[in-house]
Amino acid sequence: MSKYHFNDIEAKWQKHWAEKGTFHASNNSDLPKYYVLDMFPYPSGAGLHVGHPLGYIASDVYSRYKRHKGFNVLHPQGYDSFGLPAEQYAIQTGQHPAQTTQVNIEGGVDNQGNRIAGYRNQLDKIGFSFDWSREVRTSNPEYYKWTQWIFTELFNAWYNFDTDTSEKIETLITLFSSEGNTKVNAACDEGMETFTANDWIGFSSEKQQEILLGYRLTYLAETEVNWCPELGTVLANDEIVNGVSERGGYAVIRKKMKQWSMRISAFAERLLQDLDTVDWSESIKETQRNWIGKSVGATVEFQVKDHDAKIPVFTTRPDTIFGVSFMTLAPEHELVAKLTTAAQKEAVESYVHATAKRSERERMADVKTISGVFTGAFAEHPFTKEPIQIWIGDYVLAGYGTGAVMAVPCGDQRDYDFAKHFGLPIPNVFEGVDISEEAFTDKENTVIANSDFLNGLKYKKAVKLAIYELEKIGAGEGKTNYRLRDAVFSRQRYWGEPFPVYYKNGMPQMIDVAHLPLELPKIEKYLPTETGEPPLGRADVWAWDTEKCSVVSNELVDGKTVFSLELNTMPGWAGSSWYFFRYMEKEHRSEVFASKEAMDYWQNVDLYIGGSEHGTGHLLYSRFWVKFLYDLQHVPVKEPFQKMINQGMILGESAFVYRVEGQNKFVSKGKKDGYTIQPIHADVSMVNTSNELDVEAFKNWRVEFKDAEFVTEEDGTFKVSREVEKMSKSKYNVVNPDDICDQYGADTLRMYEMFLGPLEQAKPWNTAGISGVHSFLKKMWRLFHGGPDDTFFVSDDAATKDNLKTLHKTIKKVEEDIENFSFNTSVSTFMIAVNELTSQKCNSREILESLVVLISPYAPHIAEELWSLLGHEQSISAVAFPKFEAKHLVESSKEYPISFNGKMRFKLELSLDMTKEEIEAAVMAHEKTIQQLDGRTPKKVIVVPGKIINIVG
């Protein structure tokens, strides 16, 4: 073989790696461990486009590099295989989602006759060093058994704020029976009643269960949820974008439903603090901080006049307490109905009704409009005892803080606007500040005035004293508030994990791990039932027999030993919140979710690569579960992902043809002037690298284009215009990696994706540019094929000085680049190395062997092939990375740039042994210097040995 037959080479080595299990990681190795993880994909029927593998290629380069560096590398892959598309496909076609999912992963033909390549086949073509023996699919019962188990563990736990850990529910029960709940500092539902030990012992079992539910880390509660009627399910906050569903863009309304929730809010402070312990980008940490939304301030209680009620509010500005001139409640606030006077009743009710009717989106759309109604009631200022009007207004959100605010118009712009609009007083509590135009919100320059004991104090001191005084009179206390809400965990869907829950007398009961997994039942249709129950409501065999410990027919439900099972399923993020532990275990997967030995060895993910779009969902939920599992000593780590890199999106270059408005006529890009045109997408596969459209193919693309007229350029070609957009099927700009592999090879694809630009940056894909990388690989191949008739040839002669210099500068640069995830620049470095070695006519074994190892993380197939041609029998994958030796880069002279006033004018080769004075003398004596100076005497000469010479004057 003398030509570079990449297709043969790549198929050969991919087969070899699979057969030999080359990349299977060992769970007991003396080598240091390194765990590299990709965010696992949802296997959609559309298959991979060239944007998807970018992160996988980067992580694969790093994994292979780490193996060369002597690490035992775990680099697994799997599928986040529960999800909406498979279910919607099931609704349309009746095909079971499990079947669709399998075809999408393994390839085949779906029941609509579409040929599906299959994720696994597509991934295999790219030559990843994944350890497939540890594959995970979240929809496999063997896997979701443990997702269900974690759910039951959360159910059987509570959060103790005194020790700041999750504890077993038994410890809480013990506390309740010995001292009631008055001293317990736990995360619990709002408005939890207080009781003594005697009360507790006297409660019925149902009552006790109900109370415990208010403390459990996953709990059932009537909550106001984001209901999406089109999708027929509730959505979590992070599944809603701009007030509509992230998937499909459907309207979302507020609705009260009984739902499972996760008490993630208990972990808010730890989720925030531990961000400092991980090596993530500042922007993604910031996204998480915003989402957690910590704010420090105080709660203040306002006594309502003539009522036995207090209204608690949260404020970050207790220092402005004397600036309160009214209060505003959210229209949904529970006290509204009670407080409203008869005179205001009608106005208040119509306002409440009107806001309830508006969707989230409408409410967001006009934040500018100020609206509100006076309730007629008054509260009392805690210090001055002055009466304060109580209003309602939709600028106050029911879901944040206490759903009520103390309005300080002089210090808050929204309160200010509200006061101006309704003619309410605006007292000024700031010294020397003009508030006739707008509120004064700056904290730094605050000096408090007109505020009794706070007068003359600056912000920080005033806050402290205000809280102290509030606590003294029992009207408030210091308090930290978080924006992070508990996460709704129920979905009214079929294709998700069933809850391991049955109901006895209306109270939820967990199924013991010994009887898990609780597998999804078979149903005929994947739609909600006619009575509005979730799809599982259609199952006939969906009841739990507590004696047989198995699922039985619904007909057997008797309320004594056989009970109804939960009809909701878990959300998409359940399975992805712990999958990184599952990969660690390969031996006893049905017995444990991951063994202690495996977890002690692998610890956490050293490098996690994936998109930044999971900043608030997946990354927050998995951190929460890991902290919980850590508290119960199920896992040895507090954080799942030590270092994270977020790869940028690869964008597509869409092709547009211009259609003349109202006619079946298209004009080429250069001819469009004078026409009223409308751009439409053409499939990029019909356009060549010079932007010429294959007109015949275009005519055949759509029936309506068959007889279209085409106005071409002078040379007869028809040109499209290009625009960079997100890669998507609907924009006809998708490039399939399979095609690139067939045409140029996986090694070319891998190197080109790395060469495109910095990993974390968004960048457009341009197939035309791939030829540069491809010719580079061919050129490298030729370096090893300098024998007669281009046969393989390397010599055992000693390497020249130049050869060694090229090699070692390459080792140094490539090593630094990989460590810094600067993969694009190392591809350039390889090109420079091969260009140099080619012109040096290098065929030295010593040099070429090292070169092959250097490049093998990037282009593993060609590296394996050349390695075996060099006479090695073992795979190159574990060969030691070449060692950099600085001695080969030592220079005796330097070509100095000579600048005049900072501008480089000429270069001069000088010995590096020379002193500053000698250099200066040599430069000043040079004829070009004399010519440049033109008789002037320089004011100053800067000599930086080894760097530069600058002559000033």
Place this chain on the structure above:
RNA sequence: GCUGAAGUGGUGGAAUUGGUAGACACGUUGGACUUAAAAUCCAAUGUCCAUUAGGACGUACGGGUUCAAGUCCCGUCUUCAGUACCA
């Protein structure tokens, strides 16, 4: 509005600590080889002026620090991403 990131040739991008701006590629132009094509190779390619020698300008814009600024400082603009009546 707030937060974060970024603005460099026709294009993707490089310049890791202030020290030769535009590495490495794509594209374009010209040439070699070939009956031809493909493949390969060679040369040119920031803009402007100049026949050459050479010169002026040049890293979003305006200032500043420095012998020297894409890089540091101040101000402005633009783009992208996240988030938003958060009290």
